Amino acid sequence: MSQEPLAATHLPLSRWGISRRQLEGRIRRRRWADRIIRGLMVASVVVVLIPLFSLLIYVGRSGIQGLDLAFFTQLPKPVGMPGGGMANAIVGSLILVGLAAAIGVPVGVMAGVFLARSTSRLADGVRFVAQVLNGVPSIVVGLAVYGLMVVPMQTYSAWAGGVALALIMIPLVTLNTEEMVRLVPRDLNEAALALGVPAWLATLRVVVRTALPGILTGIMLALARVAGETAPLLFTALNNAFWHQGLSNPIASLPVTIYNYAISPYPEWHQKAWTGALVLVAMVLITNVLARFFGRSRYDRR
Amino acid sequence: MAVPIRVEHLNAAFGPFQALHDVTLTLPARQVTAIIGPSGCGKSTFVRCINRMHEETPGGRVWGQIYLGDEPVYGPDVDPVVIRRRVGMVFQRPTPFPTMSILENVVAGYTLLPGRPRDLESLAERSLRQAGLWDEVKDRLRDSPLNLSGGQQQRLCIARALAVEPEVILLDEPCSSLDPISTAKVEETIMELAQRYTVVLVTHNIQQATRVSQHTAFFLLGRLIEFGPTEQLFTNPANEQTEAYITGRFG
Numbered sequence: 001m002s003q004e005p006l007a008a009t010h011l012p013l014s015r016w017g018i019s020r021r022q023l024e025g026r027i028r029r030r031r032w033a034d035r036i037i038r039g040l041m042v043a044s045v046v047v048v049l050i051p052l053f054s055l056l057i058y059v060g061r062s063g064i065q066g067l068d069l070a071f072f073t074q075l076p077k078p079v080g081m082p083g084g085g086m087a088n089a090i091v092g093s094l095i096l097v098g099l100a101a102a103i104g105v106p107v108g109v110m111a112g113v114f115l116a117r118s119t120s121r122l123a124d125g126v127r128f129v130a131q132v133l134n135g136v137p138s139i140v141v142g143l144a145v146y147g148l149m150v151v152p153m154q155t156y157s158a159w160a161g162g163v164a165l166a167l168i169m170i171p172l173v174t175l176n177t178e179e180m181v182r183l184v185p186r187d188l189n190e191a192a193l194a195l196g197v198p199a200w201l202a203t204l205r206v207v208v209r210t211a212l213p214g215i216l217t218g219i220m221l222a223l224a225r226v227a228g229e230t231a232p233l234l235f236t237a238l239n240n241a242f243w244h245q246g247l248s249n250p251i252a253s254l255p256v257t258i259y260n261y262a263i264s265p266y267p268e269w270h271q272k273a274w275t276g277a278l279v280l281v282a283m284v285l286i287t288n289v290l291a292r293f294f295g296r297s298r299y300d301r302r
Numbered sequence: 303m304a305v306p307i308r309v310e311h312l313n314a315a316f317g318p319f320q321a322l323h324d325v326t327l328t329l330p331a332r333q334v335t336a337i338i339g340p341s342g343c344g345k346s347t348f349v350r351c352i353n354r355m356h357e358e359t360p361g362g363r364v365w366g367q368i369y370l371g372d373e374p375v376y377g378p379d380v381d382p383v384v385i386r387r388r389v390g391m392v393f394q395r396p397t398p399f400p401t402m403s404i405l406e407n408v409v410a411g412y413t414l415l416p417g418r419p420r421d422l423e424s425l426a427e428r429s430l431r432q433a434g435l436w437d438e439v440k441d442r443l444r445d446s447p448l449n450l451s452g453g454q455q456q457r458l459c460i461a462r463a464l465a466v467e468p469e470v471i472l473l474d475e476p477c478s479s480l481d482p483i484s485t486a487k488v489e490e491t492i493m494e495l496a497q498r499y500t501v502v503l504v505t506h507n508i509q510q511a512t513r514v515s516q517h518t519a520f521f522l523l524g525r526l527i528e529f530g531p532t533e534q535l536f537t538n539p540a541n542e543q544t545e546a547y548i549t550g551r552f553g
């Protein structure tokens with residue numbers, strides 16, 4: 001955007017077959033185009049940021065009133081009784097997300113590395129399945145797990161909730177891992193092979209290692225995504241008004257608890273729902289920030 | 303330690319496209335052999351056959367035979383990993399491992415394998431000295447290799463290849479992205495390597511071939527056209543295509 005005198009004015013313009021006036025006109029048009037495009041981009045950024053910040057501010061303002069220590073340490077109280085918290089739902093969410101990660105991360109990362117390194121028909125099939133699974137609405141995932149686990153086990157359970165969340169995580173982690181591994185230049189793999197390193201070690205300790213920050217970022221973002229999922233938990237993990245009672249029993253979670261409180265007719269429960277929403281948003285935000293942090297490599301000077 | 307490389311009726315293809323046709327020659331030990339020829343004539347393919355890297359390319363096929371000394375490079379019971387330990391390679395573009403420090407890069411040929419080997423620091427120093435890089439990096443061994451200049455990165459890759467103590471060093475246009483001063487340093491390194499290793503140098507630079515090599519092989523369209531002592535090949539080529547190439551009439 002510098003407004004220096006036109007560098008071209010002292011060049012023999014006839015070489016380009018245009019007069020100085022034509023040239024100046026062209027440059028002026030380009031400057032205008034530049035300004036217009038810049039303006040459009042700033043506007044788009046604002047359009048993206050407005051909903052985000054209004055959501056954060058609104059949830060923050062509404063939720064902060066009910067935020068106290070008891071919210072993190074106490075069980076919910078029955079309607080009409082003051083106090084109480086959502087400690088069981090917070091712990092339950094952590095357990096469910098932990099279960100989902102324990103299943104989804106190894107499966108997703110290994111499948112992603114396989115997709116990136118293989119050219120077989122099987123790889124094409126796996127990629128297709130992952131893409132389809134990625135597009136399945138989360139309520140459908142919940143229904144499927146209901147049929148596959150809740151019905152045979154004859155109970156809602158933390159296991160079923162964890163599996164449902166894992167099914168949402170796996171395609172996210174798989175497709176992201178594949179992309180990250182593919183971004184590693186082939187030269188690095190060849191350099192390791194040329195040193196006499198066996199192919200599987202070259203893949204693991206050079207290629208995957210180089211892609212690791214991106215893979216970890218993808219995992220954290222997938223965790224943040226499933227931490228806020230409600231639909232797949234409604235008929236898998238169900239809910240629970242008490243502390244968790246083992247993984248084979250229904251378990252409370254923040255999203256489902258917020259949902260139940262929000263649709264109840266009691267104003268004090270609405271307040272609790274707002275506070276729960278604030279806690280959930282904070283957890284997701286922290287995970288996202290951690291993801292950025294992991295995404296920086298050891299030698300990053302950003 | 304250094305062994306001659308005997309290439310016999312070597313052919314290589316990418317899927318249906320045959321890139322090398324019936325190449326036969328012997329690269330002498332403890333000398334630099336330069337490989338020259340126009341772009342796309344199969345120079346890279348040729349050196350990648352020597353350390354069995356060609357078969358890593360999708361569709362890559364090789365037939366014919368190569369011997370390191372008396373031992374075959376191709377065969378049902380030859381492990382490519384063992385061949386690659388004996389035949390080190392430096393690529394056209396520097397390829398330092400970005401997640402490792404300079405020091406870790408030099409000894410990567412050991413640390414990437416299971417088991418902790420002997421004194422890595424002194425090994426690293428020795429390799430870096432051989433590659434002519436020690437004085438420039440000795441105070442920043444823990445730094446990222448990405449902060450090095452292109453020429454330094456290339457010598458780092460040479461040091462990394464030397465650290466595993468190969469018998470043969472393949473250099474595929476190691477100076478193509480380097481400035482004249484870095485080039486001179488790498489050339490000096492190459493000439494020193496020739497005292498202990500069998501060195502194969504792919505180059506587009508005819509002056510470079512005359513400066514550092516004792517023998518030169520000229521390739522054209524996947525065929526070996528002429529092979530002989532460098533001086534003879536450049537002053538008195540037997541083949542008129544060779545003459546046309548070195549006098550700059552094509553290529």
Ligand SMILES: Nc1ncnc2c1ncn2[C@@H]1O[C@H](COP(=O)(O)OP(=O)(O)OP(=O)(O)O)[C@@H](O)[C@H]1O
Binds near residue numbers: 316319344345
């Ligand atoms: N991955 C590939 N798939 C198909 N053909 C290839 C592939 N790599 C190289 N080739 C072809 O093989 C021939 C030889 O290529 P090679 O890379 O060995 O040439 P080169 O002599 O090293 O050229 P340069 O001097 O440009 O590096 C060329 O015709 C090229 O198009």
Ligand SMILES: [Mg+2]
Binds near residue numbers: 346
């Ligand atoms: Mg080449």
